[in-house]
Amino acid sequence: MAQNENRFSWKLKDVLMVAILGVLFSFLYLGTVYLGMAITTALTPLGWGQAGYEPFYGILFMAASLTVFIIQKPGTGIVAEVIAAILEVLMGNWFGPGVILTGLIQGAAVELVFLATRYRRFDMQTMILSAVSVGVLSFLYHFWESQFYLYPLHISLVMLVVRTISSVIFTGVIATLIGRGLAKTGILKSYPLGQQLAGAESLEVDG
Numbered sequence: 001m002a003q004n005e006n007r008f009s010w011k012l013k014d015v016l017m018v019a020i021l022g023v024l025f026s027f028l029y030l031g032t033v034y035l036g037m038a039i040t041t042a043l044t045p046l047g048w049g050q051a052g053y054e055p056f057y058g059i060l061f062m063a064a065s066l067t068v069f070i071i072q073k074p075g076t077g078i079v080a081e082v083i084a085a086i087l088e089v090l091m092g093n094w095f096g097p098g099v100i101l102t103g104l105i106q107g108a109a110v111e112l113v114f115l116a117t118r119y120r121r122f123d124m125q126t127m128i129l130s131a132v133s134v135g136v137l138s139f140l141y142h143f144w145e146s147q148f149y150l151y152p153l154h155i156s157l158v159m160l161v162v163r164t165i166s167s168v169i170f171t172g173v174i175a176t177l178i179g180r181g182l183a184k185t186g187i188l189k190s191y192p193l194g195q196q197l198a199g200a201e202s203l204e205v206d207g
Helices: 002-008 012-046 054-071 076-091 098-116 124-145 153-185 192-206
Strands: none
Touching: 012 054, 012 076, 054 076, 054 098, 054 124, 054 153, 054 192, 076 098, 098 124, 124 153, 153 192
């Protein structure tokens, strides 16, 4: 029991990593918002303006996904996502403070799959399942909060599919590759992801 509590307890290095990733992704998130607005403006005359943000939504979940992948402890993804959202608002995200609640929901949706594994599985498959989870659950939240139900059904369905695909690509696959790439450099050697990669490479050498 004590060993399990120690595994889930936060250390200073965990706090620093969460803060760093939250700050870094806040800039990426704000840039993504501007990019989405540009696409929305271009698609509006065609009647598809509502879908302008969907291809990039997977980027907006990456702070949570990458953080929990590296640290592998409950709550780390949620906190990183909320930090990124708060900084977004302070830097001028025109969607306002509601973005913070959205960040909380997105972070929780990312961690849901890891919670189901009791934070014991951190592989590509689990990352992709987590990506699908946050893609679908975030869409359901926006379906109510942003009144997507007022859109024609075919537009809503396309938005859901595009968001889920974007989430799988960015939140699932790319976040996993970034995490593994960072681990291979050795800068994550004090974190579970870096230790797992080092252990796997040691087994390959021994084999």
